[in-house]
Amino acid sequence: MIDEVYLYFTFSPGSTCVDQWVHERPAFQEALIRRTEMGESQYRYRGLQIDLWWQQGRGRVKGSLHSFAQGHNCGLFTFTEVKAACEQLANDLALPAESLQVYKIEIGVNLRVPSSPGPFLESLLTHKHKRFWPKEPPDDAPGPLLFYAKHADYKIKLYDKAAYHRKVIPILKNSELLRFEVRFHRIRALLRPLKLALLTLADLADPEVLLHFCNILASHWKLCKRREPKDFTGLTSRQCDLLVAGDDLDLTDYLRKSKSVGWNAKRLCELKKLQTGSQSRRPPHPFEAVFQQTLLLIQEIDVMPC
Incomplete structure (x- = not known):
């Protein structure tokens, strides 16, 4: 459901000893990546990058919440698991979840499809009149694996996730996986429909907010036009x-x-x-049923298998 997030927080600059502040927070016990003379420190924690600017009194957490929770981001990420991950991250940072403000976020689903997603991806035309463009494929790929449509505040991405990660993630060895996601690089586009002044880590654990994310994904999925x-x-x-x-x-x-x-x-x-x-006058594409059932599985609603 939730993959990459950018979280910002603030603290009083110079009000506490840097080493003591870090020592009190489990997330900073792993190796320090770098520290500059300008008062900047960077850490890696369970796949997340944590940056601290001591003189300015601010910090940033960025990375995949899904990978933080499961070690990879190729499976389902249910409402219950998202809530637990948000609580765990706030606990490890020893910061209130309400103090971690979301500035960027990716929401999406991994679809275990019955056949290669290649033909489906290559048929993509537009999303709300914006063209889908192919991303340059890896050297060992015969053609593009990812297609995107870019808007002012967000980007729509669909790609063959199994082809990207099959070599390094064993569970994908004999699977076909289509990734559909909406990346909000300007959070204002998400705040308006949520009727929120700001979005925090605490909000991401709210089932009502997560249900709204599901509705957003369903709406954007329908707006993807394909050559059929x-x-x-x-x-x-x-x-x-x-x-x-x-x-x-x-x-x-x-x-x-x-x-x-x-x-x-x-x-x-x-x-x-x-x-x-x-x-x-024609039957729906088989991936349509997979998408709808995956949304239900994320909400932990029992469904019949595709």
Whole structure:
């Protein structure tokens, strides 16, 4: 459910002995990575990076909450497990969970799919009119493994997680895993729907907030447009042409620029109806059921296997 987080906290600069402050907190007992003359210290703790700026009286924790809890981030991360991880992290830092403010966060799900996610990923077109772009693949990969659509406040990412990590995580050896996530690099986009002035580690342990995260994931999943097989039953030749043209992003961009606003709105409305009709006449993609059931499993609701 929750993967990478950026947490910030403050303390009174120079009000306590640095060594004593560190000694009182379990998270800082592991090896110090570096310390500068400018009063900056950096630690690694259970996969998290912790930075302290002593003269400024502030600190930052960043890394995967999922990996902090389980040692990796390839399985389910249920509401109960998220709550326990938040409480454990606050305890290890010896700081109130309410004092750790979230500035960036990734929410997502790992989908154990029945077949390779490659064709599904390659069919991705847009998310809310933003194109999906491939990320340059690793040297040993035959093609892109990750696709993303970038917005002002967040990024949508889908990728073949098993292909990325199969060599180093044994549980993925014979599995297919599709990762879907929303990365909020500006927290304001998340605060508005949550109706919160700020988001803290304590909020991340709240089941109501986690349920809202599930709803956000479901909403963004539906907004991912893919190139799919068409059902032309009952359509005229002109409607068939328009339905096929809807997948050609270069063509639709050209039409938007070359025609009047009224013409564009009318054609887009017609295209949307044709696409909805085509979708209703064919069975859903098998990954759809996996996504819905995974959201229920995260909430610890019993479901029938896919």
